[in-house]
Amino acid sequence: MRRVLPAWLAGYQRAWLRPDVVAGLVVWSVVVPQCVAYAQIAGLPPQAGLMAAPGALIAYAFLGTSRSLVVSATTATSALSAAVVGPLAGGDVAKFAVLSAALALLTGVVLLVGGFLRLGVISDFVSVPVMTGFLFGLGLTIIVGQFPKAMGLKDGTGNFFPRLWDVVSSIGDAHALTVLVGACSVLALVALARTPVPATLGVLVISIAVSAVFDLSAHGVDVIGKIPSALPDPAWPSITGDEFTTLLPAAFGVLILSTEAVGVARSLATIHGYRVDPNRDLSAMGASNVLAGLSSGFVQSGGASQTAAADRAGGQSQLATLITAALVLLTGAFLAPVFKDLPQATLAAIVIVAVTSFLRVGELRRFARVRRSAIVLALLALLGVLTLGVLSGLIVTAAISLVVVIQHISRPPxxxxxxxxxxxxxxxxxxxxxxxxxxxxxxxxxxxxxxxxxxxxxxxxxxxxxxxxxxxxxxxxxxxxxxxxxxxxxxxxxxxxxxxxxxxxxxxx
The missing domain is CATH 3.30.750.24 (STAS domain)
Known part of the structure; x- marks a missing residue:
């Protein structure tokens, strides 16, 4: 029986129960706002995030090897999903949702096969400066994409520079009250981050209350509006052969992005004195994406902020994640209507503040100080995202990392x-x-x-x-x-x- 059960459950200790329950509550307070906000990055309605999360959380809890890693929506994978699915959907909302779920399902298969082929070592081949540059460029791209929602402007098109120009050229048309809501949300997120109160959850509650009391939608502030029950909606996403061919490179792109999750899991395992299996974790994240795709969701991965919240709260095992999954299910079943008054500007603020963690200026300075080639690689990856887009930028990132590896092994001293x-x-x-x-x-x-x-x-x-x-x-x-x-x-x-x-x-x- 112990062989069937995950390691954490087979050796579970009673003393872990209290910290796991606390951690589960804390992670729920982080995951729910992120599910709602990151669904927006993925180009989907808020309920898509709540539908995708439970299956992803449960699958990793039973199959993964990290005691703390939380698999749910992340900024990087959400942005990649939107970048690939958007052109294929052609403005069809229903088609967008089906393609997003299909990408999650396809990603799950790729990760499962990757784990079986022992490709967990891929995390060792992605250069830290290159990934830092990619995430920096991705962060800037996401922030510029959120400015129109935070300012009440028409959404722009294209990659970073065209979108930036659209914002700058139309800034005179910004809706004053929307800008005020967005700015206050950002300030509140920054202020609450210094307190024990979960910042994103606190800002969500405050903004929903203020919006409902003052009827902000009647004054021109765009709100989410009524959303249906957000329970997982089992369905098989049907796509054509051409769509499959177009989505497949993005699925492999998520495999590369998963190196961040593997790195987070390894770091925490080292701190707490145990080991993780990167190959099994790839397969576990694959199973998470399969369930997310079959639940009408979108691509999921190991989130650094969610995982850090679980670790800081003292979580001892994946029971905390299972508790989070149960709470997310309850939220989707009974609390989804509460989000109808949530201003879009607040969601944009949550996303903007979240991705500022990608703008690691200090790391770029360190690269420049320690090794000149490192800062060059980082800047190449950064510019690749800004000029070519998310998926093409990720391909550039992978190519640069591959070139670095080949150069080192083909020119031994x-x-x-x-x-x-x-x-x-x-x-x-x-x-x-x-x-x-x-x-x-x-x-x-x-x-x-x-x-x-x-x-x-x-x-x-x-x-x-x-x-x-x-x-x-x-x-x-x-x-x-x-x-x-x-x-x-x-x-x-x-x-x-x-x-x-x-x-x-x-x-x-």
Whole structure:
């Protein structure tokens, strides 16, 4: 039975119950406003966020390995969803909802397969400066997209710069009362963030009350309006083959964005003295997206702010997440009508304040101070999002990270251990991608006919290209190989290079 139950439940301790209940309440106070607000980023009505969250929370609670990670709507995945679905929907609201759910379902399949193929290590290949730059650009794009709602302006179109121009050129048409509501909401969020009161929930309650009492909608302030019950609505999102082809790259994009969630889970696990399995967590987030997609929701991922709230509240296990899921279900069933007087400007303010965490100026300064190439990579990713859009910017981000990885593994340093006789060591495993680079480096250090001892301690195996390279070196210099691993020695024997292998005692002679 213990093998069937998740690890946290199999070893649950009674002392965890109180902190888990408290954490569940705290996370609910964060998740509900975010579900409503981030549905807006995804281009969907508020109820979509409440419908998607319960299944996502429950799936990760039972399948994930982090005790604290909260999987629900996030700014990055919501923005990516809107960027991909918008052009396909063509203004059809119903089609937009179906495509958003289909993207969540497709993302779930990609993440499930990614976990099965052990692609959790992808988080190790995404450069921190590159992801920081991408999130910075994404934050600016989202903020500019929310300005029209916060100011009572007509929504703009295009990427960052066209939208920014639309806001600047029409700022004279801003609705004064809407601007006041938006500005007051921002100030309240900032002020409440310094108190024990959940800021987003507090601002939601205050703004709904003020809007209802003063009938702000009658004075030109746009409000959400009546929304139906927000319980999960099981449905299979039907799409065409062309739509499937268009959505698939975005699903892989979420796989890249999931590295942030994996990083958050790892960090908290390290702090609290346990380990997580990135591959299983990918699969767990995949299951979360499958349930979100089948519940007429949209793409979900591990949220840093929600997870931080759970950790700060003292949550000890995923029971806190299950409590949150139950409370979200109750909210969708009985409290959805309460949101009808919520000003759109307040929702925009919640989004704007939330994504300011992406604008990590201090990190960019640190990159510039520590390593110039890091700030260049960050700025390239940032500009990629601003000029090309969210999905294309994410592709640029992935490409830059891939180039960085390839550059490092294909150009391993060759260090000189001794000058006479010349002893060299390759700082990295030899394989086909770096064989030519290593050969050129060695020949630059040693003229033809020189006796060279090459330390292969970093090479656990050798492929055809690296064996050919060693054979080419042996034809030019007097090549000796030392510190050879067993598997590499076997490959050298097959290639007829076994006579080049020497041992330390032979070198001492």
């Amino acid at each position: 060759v260090v000189v251990l001794e000058q006479d006789p010349l002893v060299l060591r390759v700082e990295g495993g030899l394989f086909y991608a770096n064989a030519v680079s290593v050969k050129d480096h060695v020949l630059a250090l040693a003229p033809p006919g020189t006796t060279i001892t090459l330390n292969l301690s970093s090479s656990y195996d050798l492929d055809v290209e690296s064996l050919d390279m060693l054979g080419e070196l042996a034809a030019v210099v007097d090549l000796r190989l030392t510190r050879v691993r067993p598997r590499a020695a076997e490959m050298l024997a097959r290639a007829g290079l076994a006579d080049r292998v020497v041992h330390e005692r032979q070198l001492l002679r």
